[in-house]
Amino acid sequence: MERGAMRKSEVLAAEAVSCLNRAMAALRDIWEEIGIPEEQRLERTDVVRKHIKSLLDMMVAEEESLKERLLKSIALCRKELDTLCRELQLAPFETEKSTILQMEKNLRTCVEVLQKQKRDRKQELKALQEQDQALCDILCTALFTIDTGSVPSLDELDRYRRHVASLNALKEQRREEFVTNKRQIILLMEELDHTPDTSFERDVVCEDEEAFCLSQDNITALQSLLQQLEARRALNEAVCTELRARILALWERLQIPQEERESSAVHLAGSRVRTRRALQQEVDRLEELKLQNMKSVIHAIRAELADYWDKCFYSQEQRERFSPFYDEDYTETLLELHDAEVGEMKTYYETHKDLFEAVQKWEESWKLFLELERKANDPSRFTNRGGNLLKEEKQRAKLQKTLSKLQEELERKVQTWEEEFKGAFLVKGQQFMEYVSEQWQQYRLEKEKEKQERHLKKSREMEAEMLYGSAPRTPIKRRMLSPHTPAKFSRARTPTRAAVKPPRRRLREQNKENMSQLDGTTLSAPTFKGFQL
Template sequence: MRKSEVLAAEAVSCLNKTLCHLKDIWEEIGIPEDQRLQRTNVVKNHIKNLLEMMVKEEESLKKRLLSSIQTCRTEMEKLCLELQIPIFEEEDGISMLQQEKNIRTEVEALMKEKNQRMQQLKALLEQDQDLCDILCSIPYGIAPDSVPSLEQLENFHQHIGKQNEEKARRYTEFTELKKQIVLIMEELDHVPETSFEKDVVCEDEDSFCLSRDNITSLKLLLCQLEERKAENEATCESHREKIQQLWNRLQVPQEERELFNEHMVTSRRRNLEALQTEVQRLEELKLQNIRNVTEAIRSEIAVFWEKCFFSIEQRQNFTPYFSEDFNEELLALHDAEIQHLKQHYEDHKELFEGVQKWEESWRLYLELDKKATDPTRFTNRGGNLLKEEKQRSELHKNLPKLEKKLKAEIDTWEAEQAQEFLVNNQKFLQYVAEQWELHRIEKEKEKLERHLKKSKQTEEDMLYGTAVRTPTKRRFLGTTTPNKSRKLNATSSMSSGTSNSTMRSVYGGTVCRSPVPRLPLSANKLLRLLFDLF
């Protein structure tokens, strides 16, 4: 039995006892029956009213519970819909009080979740608005008065993160661009003129709008300043080259040049103005020293003639070079010619350098080849002979490779330029072939001279009996033809007085069993040539 039922039974028992006690009291007092009935009726009505009042209160409580349950259920369904979560499932078989408590607790939790989401949304919206103001971007598409879902909040968080990254990237890019812009402005002595330039240079970095348009405008401004800087540097460099040329041509003292060193390095506005003033001064001075300047330019022209491998005919084609009538017109012609030569050299620089390398290698090869035929080279005791021979061998092997490489480069250049590449007014390979041919002819000439010298020495030795005992080559002792035998016999009769010892000295110490007659001069030359050939 429930405790409430026990308490109800006790209340009924207590009521019965009370009535019995009242009855006893009434009997002892002697209250008449009608009064007893009246009093009992009062007790009954009082108890009835009290109980009815209590029932009404409990009925009212029940109604409040039912109303609260309905209200909370409605609120819960609304919150679940706003929060985009499944509706809370109520338990079956529970009391009205527990049901109301469960629903009310769930509503409170949902309200807390809603408030938290709304606070997060408010904070994110504020951050998004700040970022939009800085980046000049479109606000994130979410209603500020609607309850966001967890997925929407997560996406919003990610969006804010990306916006912050973009802000940091743009800020870094802005500060770097601003640094370069300020530096170039200082180099150009440029004062900000437009409102945008003033915003960039003068305003606080944090207040600058980091929009894409502003970043693009910054890049454009930097590009324009760099172009101006490049133009200034190019102009200054051109002035410096001109000044250097005029200094050299006018033979300006070194002390005077050093005073101008500051302007020969930097390219600020004041440097440009100083350079322009110096060029103007030197040009005026040049007009006063036309002869010296013209001769200085002629020296430069001669240098570039050598660099460009100009032939004598090509050099003579520039007739002003040989004129003695020094005036402004002649100076202008020389100026134009030196500029043309410099441009010509720059256009062909790689090829000219290749040809120069071949020339140097060829000159070294000829020098080593000449040393190889020098009889005094055998007196060397320092190891240079072996080094020179090795170097000459490498050059002899590498020269054709270099010629082949140059031929390929020249063929490519001629195909691109649609003109011939000339060295000393002839095609390079023709020039190379001519050098090799000249070298071959020189070698043959030297060889022939050695042959003639040796033949002459042999004739003198055989004539005066002063032959060298150890000749450089073994004597040819082959069988002679019958005609030669007859000539030898005829000669022997003319020189029978020659001793065997003399003949041994002629033939390198070889002992002959019978006297060998002396050969005539023509036969000696023929035999000497045969010895050298074999």
């Protein structure tokens, strides 16, 4: 391409010389035809030469000027490129070897590209700074640290973008938290009949949500305000619950009619301030009525106290320790003493409720056992029809297992309780195992007494028979079968009474011995751990 261009330029130069020669030849011919003297033709030729030379010199000068401008532009572009590379933190620009014109064009293009990058970075930095400033104003945080006097690097811009994005996320999080807490605060203030009385509370409730400063201090203060209001509501709920319970207790003690109860403030739902006031007024009214009916109220409390004594299996001695129970001077002080005692007994019962209920279950099973034993000794039971005798036998067999299991479980529970509370568990003034052992002992003595009475009666009948030859006989207890009794049932075992086992046997062996004899056999008293009967 370059050689071709050179040849074309040489041809054009040759044509220019040819044109100049033809023109000079034409001028000489004209001058000769005109008859211009030689001297004038020399002058005219010199004028032509000077004119052509001046024109060519001017053209050369212009091209030289162009070359100088191009070289100067190249130097300026190189200098500016070096500056831009430093500012943009880029590697130095390296130019390829080429003509002056092409080099100048390449350098100028690179300068324009880098200048655009510089403008774009500065514009993005400015936009990020504006966003950062706005976010810092609403979040009350520090501005991002960056040198605003220089062009930011791509890495700095990336970190700045991520910083602004994190601030935006924090803003949205705090905004959502603010809106949620504000809604709850407004509801709580309405429920508590609370009017905002501080500038912060007014800012939260009354101001535009967009104008609220979402600083960490404000968010913390907002959470603190919400917690305070929730605590006040919880306190109100607790107070209202206590007032309702107090009202119900006073109704029972004062025996308030059902019609009057239905119209009372105790049925108001919620825990608003006006509800609390209404409940408090009802309590005050009932307390005043209680003072007016002190005697009946104290008697009602004594009935409640006696019920707790029964539930806790208090002995008469334990009950008599509370001497105000027998005081007949019905004063406010006496009422307070009874209230305090009921509170203590209620707490004591609720604390050990599981154990007391287990003892109560054992008591009920024991009473049922004694009742079945009483029926087993009743001769009339054999004349009953309808399968009652079979039902009783099954019930006694089931009770045999239940009573044994209950005693073993209670023994473990009582032992655990005594180890935990470092004291004896009392039932009607006795340690529980002693109490159970005494019940079995009384049962054994009663059976022994019945046996002796039967022997005595039999001896008297024999003496009477020996004296008089005959004596009226008492029907002997035996199983009486009706004509409709099934053959299988008629072959049932005949109840007997076994002798009481010696007290030296261990608890569980003794207890199993006792329980195995429930089905129509005299039971021996068990021997519990630590107690020999």
